[in-house]
Amino acid sequence: xxxxxxxxxxxxxxxxxxxxxxxxxxxxxxxxxxxxxxxxxxxxxxxxxxxxxxxxxxxxxxxxxxxxxxxxxxxxxxxxxxxxxxxxxxxxxxxxxxxxxxxxxxxxxxxx
Amino acid sequence: xxxxxxxxxxxxxxxxxxxxxxxxxxxxxxxxxxxxxxxxxxxxxxxxxxxxxxxxxxxxxxxxxxxxxxxxxxxxxxxxxxxxxxxxxxxxxxxxxxxxxxxxxxxxxxxxxxx
Numbered sequence: 001x002x003x004x005x006x007x008x009x010x011x012x013x014x015x016x017x018x019x020x021x022x023x024x025x026x027x028x029x030x031x032x033x034x035x036x037x038x039x040x041x042x043x044x045x046x047x048x049x050x051x052x053x054x055x056x057x058x059x060x061x062x063x064x065x066x067x068x069x070x071x072x073x074x075x076x077x078x079x080x081x082x083x084x085x086x087x088x089x090x091x092x093x094x095x096x097x098x099x100x101x102x103x104x105x106x107x108x109x110x111x112x
Numbered sequence: 113x114x115x116x117x118x119x120x121x122x123x124x125x126x127x128x129x130x131x132x133x134x135x136x137x138x139x140x141x142x143x144x145x146x147x148x149x150x151x152x153x154x155x156x157x158x159x160x161x162x163x164x165x166x167x168x169x170x171x172x173x174x175x176x177x178x179x180x181x182x183x184x185x186x187x188x189x190x191x192x193x194x195x196x197x198x199x200x201x202x203x204x205x206x207x208x209x210x211x212x213x214x215x216x217x218x219x220x221x222x223x224x225x226x227x
Contacts, residue, residue: 042217
């Protein structure tokens with residue numbers, strides 16, 4: 001079982017650019033959630049996808065958007081990058097109706 | 113509004129000692145309380161979790177104690193080892209309905225276990 005995989009592992013972007021991060025959930029899981037973890041902080045919930053639709057969303061601006069594909073993999077898109085978007089972006093997968101969530105290793109995004 | 117408060121921010125323990133990390137929550141609708149362990153450069157790994165219908169859950173050297181009336185829960189690591197040195201996060205979730213799977217995390221505790 002490959003677990004939750006994310007790509008890329010590291011990324012450097014310039015302020016104002018757009019970025020796409022990718023996530024493949026754990027085998028058998030159908031729900032993907034995205035979190036932002038600033039340095040020294042706990043992860044903050046961005047949004048969650050199930051059946052290719054956004055189920056719920058945290059307190060993040062519309063610059064953050066996502067997508068889920070029929071194979072349950074997911075993308076996180078961030079437009080008009082700000083310096084404050086620099087963080088570790090984590091993907092968590094779960095099975096709808098089950099509480100346990102499993103995280104990937106994250107993508108470290110640096111905005112310069 | 114921070115809904116899950118975690119303490120201490122950092123903790124130093126000698127090998128073989130007991131590490132204790134505490135969390136308090138505000139939202140009484142929370143009904144699932146996991147603990148995650150995170151090593152530098154890695155994603156959080158699920159350690160152990162508890163629901164409010166039990167006051168204690170033990171898995172190996174890790175124990176969660178839960179006090180529903182006080183809205184507090186804690187992680188105890190028995191016989192702490194240098195390999196346990198990591199950042200620990202408590203979290204809470206309101207399962208059921210449309211809000212399932214939206215974890216609210218504490219600020220984290222950096223645990224250092226000296227040999």
